[in-house]
Amino acid sequence: MNWGQELQDSALWILQALLISSVMLGLVGFILVKTTKWAGQFWLLAGDYFNPKNSLRPLLTFGVILFLSLFGVRISVLFSNWYNTMYTALQELNEDGFWIQMGVFAILAAIHISRALISYYLQQSFTIKWRESLNESLLSQWLEKSSYYRSHYLETPADNPDQRIQQDVSSFVTTSLSLILGLVSSLVSAVAFTIILWGLSGDLTVFGFTLSKGMVFALFIYILIATVFAFRIGRPLIRLSFLDERFNADYRYSLVRVREYAESIAFYGGEEIEGQKLRNRFARVIGNVWAIVFRSVKLQGFNLLVSQTAVIFPFIIQAKRFFSQQITLGAMIQTAQAFGTLHDNLSFFRDAYDTFAGYRAVLDRLSGFVQNIRAADKLPVPDVKAEQETVALRGVSITTPAGKCLVKDLSFAVESGHSLLLQGPSGAGKTTILRTIAGLWPYSQGQVVRPDNNVLFLSQKPYLPEGSLLDVLYYPNEVPEDGHEHASKVLQDVNLGHLIGRMDEVVSWTNILSLGEQQRIAFGRLLLAKPVAAFIDEATSAMDEGLEDAMYRLIAQRLPELRLISVGHRSTLYSHHTHLLYLRGEGIWDFKPLPQTG
Numbered sequence: 001m002n003w004g005q006e007l008q009d010s011a012l013w014i015l016q017a018l019l020i021s022s023v024m025l026g027l028v029g030f031i032l033v034k035t036t037k038w039a040g041q042f043w044l045l046a047g048d049y050f051n052p053k054n055s056l057r058p059l060l061t062f063g064v065i066l067f068l069s070l071f072g073v074r075i076s077v078l079f080s081n082w083y084n085t086m087y088t089a090l091q092e093l094n095e096d097g098f099w100i101q102m103g104v105f106a107i108l109a110a111i112h113i114s115r116a117l118i119s120y121y122l123q124q125s126f127t128i129k130w131r132e133s134l135n136e137s138l139l140s141q142w143l144e145k146s147s148y149y150r151s152h153y154l155e156t157p158a159d160n161p162d163q164r165i166q167q168d169v170s171s172f173v174t175t176s177l178s179l180i181l182g183l184v185s186s187l188v189s190a191v192a193f194t195i196i197l198w199g200l201s202g203d204l205t206v207f208g209f210t211l212s213k214g215m216v217f218a219l220f221i222y223i224l225i226a227t228v229f230a231f232r233i234g235r236p237l238i239r240l241s242f243l244d245e246r247f248n249a250d251y252r253y254s255l256v257r258v259r260e261y262a263e264s265i266a267f268y269g270g271e272e273i274e275g276q277k278l279r280n281r282f283a284r285v286i287g288n289v290w291a292i293v294f295r296s297v298k299l300q301g302f303n304l305l306v307s308q309t310a311v312i313f314p315f316i317i318q319a320k321r322f323f324s325q326q327i328t329l330g331a332m333i334q335t336a337q338a339f340g341t342l343h344d345n346l347s348f349f350r351d352a353y354d355t356f357a358g359y360r361a362v363l364d365r366l367s368g369f370v371q372n373i374r375a376a377d378k379l380p381v382p383d384v385k386a387e388q389e390t391v392a393l394r395g396v397s398i399t400t401p402a403g404k405c406l407v408k409d410l411s412f413a414v415e416s417g418h419s420l421l422l423q424g425p426s427g428a429g430k431t432t433i434l435r436t437i438a439g440l441w442p443y444s445q446g447q448v449v450r451p452d453n454n455v456l457f458l459s460q461k462p463y464l465p466e467g468s469l470l471d472v473l474y475y476p477n478e479v480p481e482d483g484h485e486h487a488s489k490v491l492q493d494v495n496l497g498h499l500i501g502r503m504d505e506v507v508s509w510t511n512i513l514s515l516g517e518q519q520r521i522a523f524g525r526l527l528l529a530k531p532v533a534a535f536i537d538e539a540t541s542a543m544d545e546g547l548e549d550a551m552y553r554l555i556a557q558r559l560p561e562l563r564l565i566s567v568g569h570r571s572t573l574y575s576h577h578t579h580l581l582y583l584r585g586e587g588i589w590d591f592k593p594l595p596q597t598g
């Protein structure tokens with residue numbers, strides 16, 4: 001073998017393989033995307049990243065990775081030829097030839113190791129960048145236009161979005177790359193080794209019938225039959241792995257809920273019923289895991305049987321030609337080695353079946369999530385007009401998702417310094433009016449006018465984000481430089497002076513503060529943000545009347561220009577509001593000014 005010439009041949013071979021595989025990949029990919037559901041799902045998720053209009057970099061990096069994979073295939077062809085030459089030298093007791101081959105091996109091995117390391121690094125860097133990009137894209141779509149909230153109004157909201165964003169993105173990216181590279185290099189390698197095997201194989205006689213180059217055909221038929229069976233045995237794994245992810249996520253979610261509502265559950269003594277629920281969910285996980293195990297035992301058993309049989313197959317077929325000295329020991333060993341490689345390449349589809357099964361489940365979940373976000377985007381949005389100085393509803397009608405009328409043709413305006421109290425029986429639609437004003441409720445008609453920023457909505461259970469108390473107080477804004485000073489004063493004002501020394505402490509404030517204290521933190525937030533308009537939904541429910549009175553007085557005093565709408569049941573609230581909107585049910589409402597005391 002002329003190793004000098006080999007260098008040139010190899011370079012040409014790799015370039016040709018790269019060109020053909022890139023064209024085929026593009027063409028077959030295009031057809032699959034147009035004709036199969038799973039490839040369509042793949043493109044829905046990957047299309048943006050690989051679009052050359054956005055950036056050429058991903059495609060170029062992928063090209064280099066592909067080049068290195070094909071380079072790897074070529075190296076294994078060279079190793080295969082090396083086996084032949086080396087074993088032939090051994091058989092001929094050619095010592096010089098043997099030592100030359102040791103040198104050749106050292107060079108090949110050095111190239112092989114460098115290629116493998118560079119390829120590993122590039123693949124990892126490619127997956128990390130792709131993951132970053134997909135994570136960012138999903139996260140922004142999910143957060144944009146309040147999809148994370150509005151998707152609750154869809155008929156079938158996607159379960160466990162947290163798992164889809166955090167876990168599925170990572171496995172989608174990693175598995176996509178490994179499947180594509182595995183597919184291309186298996187196919188190219190299969191072609192290369194078929195050519196080698198073709199040169200090495202002789203006639204095959206079965207039942208008196210002689211087939212020229214029979215070994216190659218026998219191998220292909222063998223793998224084809226094995227693959228068809230493996231597909232049939234492995235098919236149920238697709239659904240099982242989908243269920244595995246889902247049951248695990250459900251179980252995790254239930255555990256998180258116990259942690260979140262720990263106190264309520266402890267007060268109710270709900271350990272038994274919660275335990276029962278948790279055990280039921282876990283039982284579903286385990287039941288499914290067993291189903292996966294049984295199915296995998298069948299699939300793996302079949303795969304092992306097929307690959308073990310393949311070990312001795314080429315020796316049996318070539319034995320006669322070797323013992324009659326038609327072929328050398330080198331050719332015999334190369335046959336076995338090439339047969340093994342070809343077998344592995346063709347078995348790619350069979351062995352990758354369970355990976356593909358899991359991959360399809362990931363595709364289902366991620367594309368389902370994207371479609372969910374898009375469907376949430378398409379839900380109607382209230383007509384909200386931004387005007388910095390106005391809070392008003394004009395001819396607004398609101399229904400429930402089921403179509404029940406909550407409010408009909410409602411119009412009012414809240415002037416600067418005025419405040420509107422919203423009252424009515426439970427379920428009448430008070431919170432839903434606030435949701436409509438916030439632009440969240442899909443089932444409303446008419447026009448809402450409000451400032452598009454510098455407004456604050458306070459709910460009964462305030463949201464205290466992770467972070468220091470200072471972060472909590474300024475949420476959702478950044479803490480300004482003189483934040484400490486203002487926040488200390490405000491904490492004093494809302495009767496939480498004892499927390500001033502703990503402003504920088506990062507703890508779970510939701511679990512530490514009582515609900516009444518949390519509600520006062522929310523009022524503190526209001527005083528710091530100084531909004532143009534505020535919407536308060538039973539945000540004083542956990543305070544006694546004295547504290548509630550103090551909070552409202554504080555707002556009136558510190559924010560005299562504020563336009564305020566609040567929801568509350570107590571009659572003591574009348575004295576803090578200029579107007580009353582009373583919902584009587586079935587869309588009927590009364591709007592009237594309230595007598596001003598003091």
Ligand SMILES: Nc1ncnc2c1ncn2[C@@H]1O[C@H](COP(=O)(O)OP(=O)(O)OP(=O)(O)O)[C@@H](O)[C@H]1O
Binds near residue numbers: 401425426427428433
């Ligand atoms: N996501 C939802 N899907 C279906 N129906 C909903 C949804 N949210 C609210 N509703 C329904 O809309 C109606 C109005 O609810 P809303 O929360 O506005 O009542 P409310 O007057 O604020 O009651 P409460 O005084 O008890 O807080 C209720 O019948 C409620 O069941």
